Amino acid sequence: MTEGNRMFIQDKRSYSRLLLMLLLLTALVSSSTRAVVHAAVKVPDTIRVAFFINLGTKYQSLTPVATLQSANGLNLIWRDPQTGISAGTIAPGQSVRFAMDGYRALLLETTDLGAAIAVLKKVQASSNAAFVTQLTKSGKTVYQVTEGAYSTAAQASSALTKWTNAGVAAGVQTLLSARVAGPWAVEAGSYASAAEAASAAAQLGNAGLDAFAALKPQNGTLSYVVRVGQEKDATALSALQQSVAAAGFANARIPDAVEPYTSLRTDMTLNGSANKPVTLYAIPSGPSTVLRAEPAGSGGILLTERNKRTYRGSMEMSVLNQSLAVVNEVDYEQYLYSVVGAEIGSKWPLEAQKAQAVAARSYALSSGMGFQIANVVDTTTSQAYYGIGYENANATEGVNQTAGEVMTQGGKAINAVFSANSGGITADNAIEIWGGDNSFLSSAVPSPDDGPQKGLLDWYYVALPSGQTGYIRSDLLENSGQTHVSGAKYLRVTGEGTAVRSKPQVVSTVEPVARVGTGTLVVQLGKVAEYSDYSWIEDPMTPDQLLTALNKRAKSPITGPLLTLEVTKRGPSGRVTEIAANGVPVNVGAGDNLRGALNSLKSTLFSVEETGRYTIVDGNGTVREVPSQSGSLQVIGGAGTSGSLPASNAFFMDGNGNLRAVTTSPLFVFSGKGYGHGLGMSQWGAKAFAEQGYDYQYILKYYYKNVSIEKGA
Known part of the structure; x- marks a missing residue:
């Protein structure tokens, strides 16, 4: 080997070492941008969660009485601004009640x-x-x-x-x-x-x-x-x-x-027939009387009026705005054990659990004392908090591994809103949901949300021999090889008593539209995904149902009857921002209010089919718009005889040669994607990212932009 060759090899090795050092340095730099930094953000030791509270139009959750018990008994404390005074004990397993006097x-x-x-x-x-x-x-x-x-x-x-x-x-x-x-x-x-x-x-x-x-x-x-x-x-x-x-x-x-x-008071309401009295503490509405119940041992406190759930921490009973108020004060991290356990699946990846923990902690911290005597409430108005029974090891690990971590912008915890499923794309708050400049929210970014659909079967939308329409699950049908005169396929039913559903979902409490026997031929009108949090079709709604729902939210009442309802505006993500009833725009305030205004739709990423709306051109070229132009519709059969359209479903060929089921009176069918407002982190999207190997910091910074993840002081 020549000297030159030896020098080349040495240089090459030096270059390799240099390249390796650069790679390590790059990795370190990259890692440092993802590290959690310590900051002045303060995460309190405890959080106050209101179960029942009367804040007027802002929030109301009311109960006339609160019934508590704990397996190891309770210690009662009278609280005032200066001190806490022992007010007695409640025996293990014994109930105690509180009401407004x-x-x-x-x-x-x-x-x-x-x-x-x-x-x-x-x-x-x-x-x-x-x-x-x-x-x-x-x-x-x-x-x-x-x-x-x-x-x-x-x-x-x-x-x-x-x-x-x-x-x-x-x-x-x-x-x-x-x-x-x-x-x-x-x-x-x-x-x-x-x-x-x-x-x-x-x-x-x-x-x-x-x-x-x-x-x-x-x-x-x-x-x-x-x-x-x-x-x-x-x-x-x-x-x-x-x-x-x-x-x-x-x-x-x-x-x-x-x-x-x-x-x-000696209360007999719970155990009257058994003659087992319970003490009821009647709290006056005027003075600031606050009674606190603390578990005597390590167990939690069962609150009967909250579905008999058991909670960590203490309970405080008082009267606020002439109503009984019940507030749970609990360790901040232990509160999150239940929130994360309630908000996402117990078997979801750990990185998704950690992302949810940081988002939930940030949201709660940003709330301040948003409910006068409480930071948050236990419902999805804040975030779901359902007590010890909803905790699980995976959620607890996600909370513990991110203990104290919050997302901040400008040194303050962000209002890290999240929803169950974005339907494939997150919302834009400025235009589509509540308005305002939330610069930390990523707007209209793709989200891998189709997890709920995996493993579900498709459903066929079909017409029965009776003229009725509905949905049959695909595994209950087979291709007959025959074709309807319209060109649509005939499908054959493979099971006796097969249920025909009003939407593509089995709901045991709802009777099917019809049941059909083995061998029945049905006409395929369409094929859709099974109802889920990702993709959904709701039952047909009547004009009266929608008019009642809309007028509860509309700033100006809609004059009935409701004949047409159409989407007139969409935002950057495709979410509906405006609808028109009978051709007149409906103002319901913030865009997300449309969900409630339309009979509690799962999201505003929807379309509406008006089954009673269509255009007819007769033999003379005369155009008629239904239902805007009233009057009966007559059809002429192949034998030259005429008759009225059936009262329920009729079937038209549209301009594309597709067979369509229509109704002679208006009905409205809503179909869409996603579940929730769609802002911030999509929980199903976080699950998918975690399954793809992304860590919780990547997930959070994907859904929330320009934020830091900091360890609270």
């Missing part, structure tokens, strides 16, 4: 628990605010049946009239006349213990008075008092005070309306 229709007082429960059940048939309360009166145990948690005496009075006219307590002997019960009362005491207060309440009850033990904060501690009476206003309190004094309670006073308290 408002106005109620008092329908019955009886010594017969069975009769009280019978009346309760009648009221519960149309109200979720019915109660049976146990008291001691005149030496007897009595049961009062009430309905309502009303904010005014007038509302309770109207309810009382309704229930009285309905005769719900008819035939049951009552110890008092039906009346309005309210939160006005006289106060006796104070007492050192609950037992002493209960004894005093029983003594007052034996004098024929309604009396309840109550908790009251005084000088940084909680004491017990007795609240006597359930009056609808203050006018009866002076006379009531005299009655209390006559019963031996000379210290009775009329409390100021703003003094905080919570009354303790």
